[in-house]
Amino acid sequence: MRNWTGAAVVAVAIMSVTVRAGEFVWLEGESGRANVKVNNAGWGNAQFLSEGKWMHVSFDADKVVDEVKADAVVVQYPFAIKKTGGYEVWSRIGFEFARSPFEYRIDGDPWKAISPDELTTDLMEIAFFCEVAWLHMGDAELAAGQHMLEIRLPKTEDKDGKPQRILYACDAICLHEGPFHPHSKYKPNEPGRDAKDEEAGKNVFQLPDAPAGERSSISLKGLWEATRDDEQMPGEVAEPIKMLPEAMFFHAIKVPSDKNVSRPDLLFAHRLWYRTKVHVPATLAGRSFLLDFPQNSLNTTVFVNGVYCGFEKNPFCHFQIDVTKGVEPGQVNEIWVGIRDAWYGRTADPDRPLKLRRTFNTPLKFFHDGFQDLDYPIWNSPQSGILCTPRFIAAGGIYASDVFVKPLVDKQQLEAEVTLTNGMGRDASGQIRWEAVDDATGRVEQAFSTKSFTLDAGKTQTIILNSGWDNPRLWWPDTPNLYRLRTIVVVDGKAVDTKETTFGYRQWKIEGRKFTLNGVVWHLWADLIGDTGTTPESYVEAYRRANVRLMRYATAGQAGGNTTWQGLEPPEALDFMDRNGLVVRRN
Incomplete structure (x- = not known):
């Protein structure tokens, strides 16, 4: 594994590594010779399995004594090594945490125990609570020639002395000279x-x-x-x-x-x-x-x-x-x-x-x-x-990283919190010009007085803009007038960044037990709209037809089952609602 600390990262750390396959032996799980009847098949996402199937060994607890005559299930895999060397031994096995404990050995060496809690990698779902993943079982020094790998699933008993079920599945075994990098069902020499x-x-x-x-x-x-x-x-x-x-x-x-x-x-x-x-x-x-x-x-x-x-x-x-x-x-x-x-x-x-x-x-x-x-x-x-x-x-060297528009209808003012970020590499001073643009016509309806700033290199600063506005057109659900607040960052007399933020000139308030919109009591009754269809336009029709004043907006992260609303991603969906006078509440 490669590691990085803080912001300094060696570029090679995230460049893709070309995996060169060393000498390896690939054994299909279902090719093993077992001393019991096994199920060599595939189901569910069988396309995730090597050759579409695996060896499945399953005996319910009440069948173990009758169907497993020996003291253990044993599966043998004869194989040949072409090149003497050190090999990693990996198995692509099933049933994460639920598989039976088993052992393996090569050429009659002592058995090595593998518990159900051994951690795997490259986990994939075959079916409901049926998974396949790669497990590094161990390492072996192997000489060129013929060898035998054995898997043993011993009969076990619970604390009361009753037989326990046997559950195991193997898709493939890979013996790889040097480090092996699991890649789904693919052999080390297959790009996939x-x-x-x-x-x-x-x-x-x-x-x-x-x-x-x-x-x-x-x-x-x-x-x-x-x-x-x-x-x-x-x-x-x-x-x-x-x-x-x-x-x-x-x-x-x-x-x-x-x-x-x-x-x-x-x-x-x-x-x-x-x-x-x-x-x-x-x-x-x-x-x-x-x-x-x-x-x-x-x-x-x-x-x-x-x-x-x-x-x-x-x-x-x-x-x-x-x-x-x-x-x-x-x-x-x-x-x-x-x-x-x-x-x-x-x-x-x-x-x-x-x-x-x-x-x-x-x-x-x-x-x-x-x-x-x-x-x-x-x-x-x-x-x-x-x-x-x-x-x-691509923004300016100094740019508005965030603009939060706050119409103050009760004061006939417009306020905005503008967060500036200085990426110029030097300290800088300048001004923010800001103006309200009629969204429908593109004309500047109101230009406000500029605000000066000084910002150190690499720093961020939030600047409060505030100005009176005598006669803006209010946003109402039946007349959803919109503006764009254009913020222009000026340094050394030249514009370096321009950002536009859409807004409606409106003010929601809670006054006692009442909601008000632009100073008018606004009763937000039922958002039970009925059949809304599948398009944004059909939703608006249903909203108007139901004569409601509120809609529920539920997407992913708000217990919603979709990342979009009526086919629109969240920024486009909220903009659509603004333009069509829909009053929204998050789920």
């Missing part, structure tokens, strides 16, 4: 890549150029690559991913998507890395660069070109990460996004690290059940990965 994987690996997003003072951005919707980064023993959840696998096996994944749905083979990949590339024009040198994520889950670590850029611990929130220090204008930049998934949202206990680890094979359906022991808001929301379309943004 298809045409989509190759397409994803070649995909490069092109950030457009932009005039000085204006922003450039590009949607990163499309094919990315993803690779597992399994963690045998979970560490601290609310911190960046610090360790990266020696070997990475990248495959295509659609962004945005719930990886549990778009890539069922990654359902039990609870840590993974997404990768894509963005070309940044050389003309944008001196800018700040941002990655904007409307919604990820569970948490997110970001590297660019081998440089650690930031971390967001919260799921299902809209956030930006400044990636300026990693971006190289004039080149193709490699973006890595590390994700811990929803399974990490269950309660962890530092004194009992296996508490969280033993949930890693829990089927998806349990996220929807009651009585969950959770640290994060993932009940009924197991969606995981990059769930909404990210954007790559």
Whole structure:
């Protein structure tokens, strides 16, 4: 494993490693010779199994005495080694934590015990509470020639002396000279890549150029690559991913998507890395660069070109990460996004690290059940990965990283909290120009007095803007007038950054036991709308037809079953509601 500390990361730490297969022997699980009747078959996600099937050994407790005549189930695998050397011995076995204890040996050596609690890697779901994963059983020095590997499942008894069931499955065994890197059902000399994987690996997003003072951005919707980064023993959840696998096996994944749905083979990949590339024009040198994520889950670590850029611990929130220090204008930049998934949202206990680890094979359906022991808001929301379309943004050297607009209707004022970030590499002074633009016509309706600022290099500062506004058009549900607050950052007399934030001039207040909208008592009665159809427009029709004044907005992270609302991602959905006069409450 490679490690990094703080923000200084050696670039090679996250470059993909080409895995070169050493000498190896691959044994299909179902090729073994057993002293009992076994089931060589595949079911459920049989496509995840090598050659579509495995050896399944299962005897109920009341059948063990009659059906297992010897003192143990024994399976033999004869094999030949071409090259003398040290070999790792791995088995792709089934039934995480539920399998029977077993032993293995090679060439009559002493038996080595393997308990049901031995930790595996590369876990995949075959069926409900039926998994397959790779287990490092041990190491062996082997001479060239013929050998015999044996698996032994002894009969066991419970504390009352009654026979216990025997449960075991084996998909494949791999003896590999030197380190073996598990990769699903694939042999060490098989890349396991298809045409989509190759397409994803070649995909490069092109950030457009932009005039000085204006922003450039590009949607990163499309094919990315993803690779597992399994963690045998979970560490601290609310911190960046610090360790990266020696070997990475990248495959295509659609962004945005719930990886549990778009890539069922990654359902039990609870840590993974997404990768894509963005070309940044050389003309944008001196800018700040941002990655904007409307919604990820569970948490997110970001590297660019081998440089650690930031971390967001919260799921299902809209956030930006400044990636300026990693971006190289004039080149193709490699973006890595590390994700811990929803399974990490269950309660962890530092004194009992296996508490969280033993949930890693829990089927998806349990996220929807009651009585969950959770640290994060993932009940009924197991969606995981990059769930909404990210954007790559070029902003100014000093830029408005956040603008929070606060219409003060009762005072006939407009207030805004503007957070500035200085990425110029030097201390700077300047002004913020701000103006309200009519969203329908694009005309500036109100220009406000400028505000000066001084900001040290690398620092962030929130500046309060406030000004009177005599006659703005109010936002009402039946007349949803909208504006855009345009904030222009000026340094040395030149505009370096422009940001526009859509808003309605309205003010919600709680006065005693009453809600008011723009000073008018607003009764928020029933949000039981009935059949809303499948489109945003059909929802509006149902909302009007039901004569309600409130709607419930439930998506992933709010106990909703979808990352979109009527087909719209959260930013577009909220904008649609604003433009159509829908009053919204979060679930």
